[in-house]
Structure formats: structure tokens, C-alpha cells
Amino acid sequence: MLIAGNWKMHLDARGANELARGVMDATADAGPVQVAVCPPYVHLGALSSTLKNSRVRLGAQNMHSADKGPFTGEISASMLLSVGCHYVILGHSERRQKFGETDASVNAKVKRALRTGLVPIICVGEHLRERSAGAEKEVVASQIKFALEDLKLVAPNALVIAYEPVWAIGTGKTATPGQAQEIHALIRSLLVRQFGGEVASGVHILYGGSMNPGNARELLVQPDVDGGLIGGASLKAEDFGAIVEIAQSVSR
Ligand code: PEP
Numbered sequence: 001m002l003i004a005g006n007w008k009m010h011l012d013a014r015g016a017n018e019l020a021r022g023v024m025d026a027t028a029d030a031g032p033v034q035v036a037v038c039p040p041y042v043h044l045g046a047l048s049s050t051l052k053n054s055r056v057r058l059g060a061q062n063m064h065s066a067d068k069g070p071f072t073g074e075i076s077a078s079m080l081l082s083v084g085c086h087y088v089i090l091g092h093s094e095r096r097q098k099f100g101e102t103d104a105s106v107n108a109k110v111k112r113a114l115r116t117g118l119v120p121i122i123c124v125g126e127h128l129r130e131r132s133a134g135a136e137k138e139v140v141a142s143q144i145k146f147a148l149e150d151l152k153l154v155a156p157n158a159l160v161i162a163y164e165p166v167w168a169i170g171t172g173k174t175a176t177p178g179q180a181q182e183i184h185a186l187i188r189s190l191l192v193r194q195f196g197g198e199v200a201s202g203v204h205i206l207y208g209g210s211m212n213p214g215n216a217r218e219l220l221v222q223p224d225v226d227g228g229l230i231g232g233a234s235l236k237a238e239d240f241g242a243i244v245e246i247a248q249s250v251s252r
Helices: 013-026 041-050 077-082 093-098 103-116 128-132 136-147 177-195 197-202 216-220 237-249
Strands: 002-006 034-038 056-060 085-090 119-124 160-163 204-208 227-230
Touching: 002 085, 002 204, 002 237, 013 034, 013 041, 013 056, 013 237, 034 085, 041 056, 077 085, 077 103, 085 103, 103 119, 103 136, 119 136, 128 136, 136 177, 160 177, 177 197, 177 204, 177 216, 216 227, 216 237, 227 237
Parallel strands: 002 034, 002 227, 034 056, 056 085, 085 119, 119 160, 160 204, 204 227
Antiparallel strands: none
8 A cells, every 4th residue: 555645736845844744753664654755845855854753755747858948947857866755656636737738748757767767656537527528537547558558567666657647636526436446447557468467466556536535545445546646635634644644454
């Protein structure tokens, strides 16, 4: 199980440090559950020191696909690695919707992240209109296919997928456990086809979309739900810690 917090564009330096310390305390006894926080870029260096010697890993929320160059305002995978990042979220729906992220750019970023030694958390998920039209499987399968195009994977822990139905992000609406499991099983089958059963069975497939301490258990007990990507509830150490505790209690 992996529980990762996406802090989005929240918190100043002091608030980020306080939350990191809170998460560290709240998740100290998480047993086999892997824990990560993904703060805004500017806090990564400082939090790397704060989280040193703790079980909480650091992730970024995006990166550029090039390693360096004339890309004002952008950040590369090697920079993220050099400040202690383990994970990088790629293709989050907010980036696809608001910043022009495409399947092709996600694929280029995934390749760069893997080559550099970062673990990409690749986000996929359908819009409400697509689910209403019964097209959710088609949409997610296509996003997975493009994100993983030309990619070889030898170790399951080199990659994480997050299924995040867009209509459930920040809305308080959550996919039902059955809806989540159905899409997670589809994603697993696509991973099996591309990487083989042994690798695919070990890839963490996270659910994201208004997960909180009240609904985490019913989602996390699903056989193909291997954790959560948590937005709103990751901004309170107590709630995030409670989700990690639930993950620990249902850990496989
Ligand atoms: C997210 O943005 O990745 C997310 C899951 O947000 P929330 O938990 O707030 O829906």
C-alpha cells in the first residue's frame, strides 16, 4: 500500500514545515504502508531536511521532460532528484485541464522520470460527461496506453498509477468501491499485457478523488486498490494519518 498526499498550491514555508512534521508524527507507526507527500516545488529542499530519517518520502507535482535548457520557470527530473525527491506526479487532471498537458507530454515526462531514477505517479481518469456516456473504460485505457507507450519496466516499484475520476477530485463525490475496482482491474490488465503478470501485480494502483478517513476503508479493501492519492485530506496531518492507519489495517 502507498498513501501519497498531493498538497497542490497550498501552504507557505512555515505551514509546509508544520504539516510535514505532523505527517511524520502521525505516520511513524505505519508498518508496511509507504507514505509520501508532494508539496509545491519551493518547499522541496527544506522538507527534504525535515523528513530526513523519517519514513515519509518526498514527491513533486510535475516536471519538464527535458533535462536542462531554456525553459524559464520549469523544473527538471534531475533537479528534483537532487533535492531528495523519490516520486513525481505526472498528468494530473488539473495539469491536463488547465495547463495543456497532453498524452504525448505525459509520455515524454514519464520516460525522463524513469531514466533519471524518479518514480512517476501517472494520473488518469475520465470526466463526468465521459462516464455519463459510458466511455470511462475507453478513456482510461487510452490514457494508459499513451502514457506508457514504448516503455519497458523491469521493477514494479519503478512506476505508480493513480486512477482519479475528474468528477471526484475536490468535489466531495467519490467513486463507489465497485466503480473504482472495475477501473483498477482494467488498468491492471493493461499493465499485465504490457509488462507481464509478475511486474504488473506489484505496481501500486492508487485511487484518488475525495478520499477521506470516512470512505478510505471501503475503497482500500478492493483487491486492485493499492493505496490512495489524497488531495484535500492530506492538508490535515490528523486526517492523512487516519487514512494511513486504515491502509495499514487492510494491508495485503
Ligand atoms: C487530487 O487532486 O489528486 C485529489 C485526489 O484531490 P482530492 O482528494 O481533494 O479530491
